[in-house]
Amino acid sequence: MDRITETIIEADASVPVIRMTRDFAATPERLFRAHTDPVLFARWVGPDTTVTRIEHWDARTGGSWRYVSAHDGTEYVFRGCFHEVRPDRIVQTFTFEGDPDGVALETLWFEDLGDGRTRLRTQSLTESFESRDAWLRSGMEVGVDDGYAKLDRMLADDAV
Amino acid sequence: MDRITETIIEADASVPVIRMTRDFAATPERLFRAHTDPVLFARWVGPDTTVTRIEHWDARTGGSWRYVSAHDGTEYVFRGCFHEVRPDRIVQTFTFEGDPDGVALETLWFEDLGDGRTRLRTQSLTESFESRDAWLRSGMEVGVDDGYAKLDRMLADDAV
Numbered sequence: 001m002d003r004i005t006e007t008i009i010e011a012d013a014s015v016p017v018i019r020m021t022r023d024f025a026a027t028p029e030r031l032f033r034a035h036t037d038p039v040l041f042a043r044w045v046g047p048d049t050t051v052t053r054i055e056h057w058d059a060r061t062g063g064s065w066r067y068v069s070a071h072d073g074t075e076y077v078f079r080g081c082f083h084e085v086r087p088d089r090i091v092q093t094f095t096f097e098g099d100p101d102g103v104a105l106e107t108l109w110f111e112d113l114g115d116g117r118t119r120l121r122t123q124s125l126t127e128s129f130e131s132r133d134a135w136l137r138s139g140m141e142v143g144v145d146d147g148y149a150k151l152d153r154m155l156a157d158d159a160v
Numbered sequence: 161m162d163r164i165t166e167t168i169i170e171a172d173a174s175v176p177v178i179r180m181t182r183d184f185a186a187t188p189e190r191l192f193r194a195h196t197d198p199v200l201f202a203r204w205v206g207p208d209t210t211v212t213r214i215e216h217w218d219a220r221t222g223g224s225w226r227y228v229s230a231h232d233g234t235e236y237v238f239r240g241c242f243h244e245v246r247p248d249r250i251v252q253t254f255t256f257e258g259d260p261d262g263v264a265l266e267t268l269w270f271e272d273l274g275d276g277r278t279r280l281r282t283q284s285l286t287e288s289f290e291s292r293d294a295w296l297r298s299g300m301e302v303g304v305d306d307g308y309a310k311l312d313r314m315l316a317d318d319a320v
Contacts, residue, residue, distance in 0.1 A: 015288060016175055062216070062224030062241055081222055081241035083253040083263055091263050093243040093253060103243055103251050105265040105285070125265070127285050128175060 016132040028110040044150040176292040188270040204310040
């Protein structure tokens with residue numbers, strides 16, 4: 001099976017969804033931990049130029065989360081609730097507080113590739129194509145690429 | 161302004177969304193309370209033929225909920241998390257546990273009509289048109305119509 005080492009970012013043609021696919025050299029358990037442990041998550045999420053501080057984190061079904069990413073003295077706040085947290089799938093809501101009425105429904109799947117690697121698939125559903133396309137134009141790929149490269153290094157260093 | 165006393169249920173043409181609109185003879189505060197107080201909510205939600213038992217209810221931003229509706233000896237379980245609860249808007253996730261991987265993102269707006277009446281607008285966003293259309297074919301309008309008629313009577317009786 002081909003290895004997906006660069007994140008594939010796709011816009012669905014018929015529904016306002018962004019999908020991403022990326023493989024990691026880790027078991028599903030380790031990748032899940034990197035997404036649910038707040039100390040680990042804060043170390044890798046987002047662009048290299050930002051520092052993330054977790055303000056609230058309860059990564060359980062029915063829990064919620066909020067974090068602040070600081071870049072050049074400006075703070076960007078994100079928050080949501082965890083609809084479901086289970087070993088193979090996380091479903092959560094996502095709001096950037098700079099656009100407080102915007103809400104996305106995000107799903108992450110951890111797919112065991114059977115050789116110590118895991119395929120992460122994500123889906124972000126918004127209420128309109130305008131909202132979805134604004135995300136695609138926002139430069140989000142910088143945060144995605146930087147973040148997953150940091151996560152690659154943490155996994156290689158056995159930091160997760 | 162025309163009064164919307166029968167619920168208008170609309171399927172969006174371009175995104176997998178169901179929208180509903182209905183007016184109530186109550187202030188936004190009373191309608192909000194009927195949606196956030198678990199004892200009141202359990203009295204009106206769903207078809208006349210069901211009895212609803214709240215299993216968990218924390219109607220605050222970041223909280224979660226779960227209830228069981230019993231009909232003819234069969235129990236139907238629903239659950240989700242509250243992304244945001246504020247006086248003019250509730251955003252929450254929604255899963256029917258009979259279809260445990262299905263998740264909708266629901267938004268409710270309480271719009272003050274300025275004469276003691278309030279317009280409730282709701283939006284339910286699903287990840288595919290297939291999921292959305294399955295809801296439309298499920299007989300959901302019985303629960304909607306029965307439920308809002310019960311709520312009308314509770315408001316008339318000053319039970320809210």
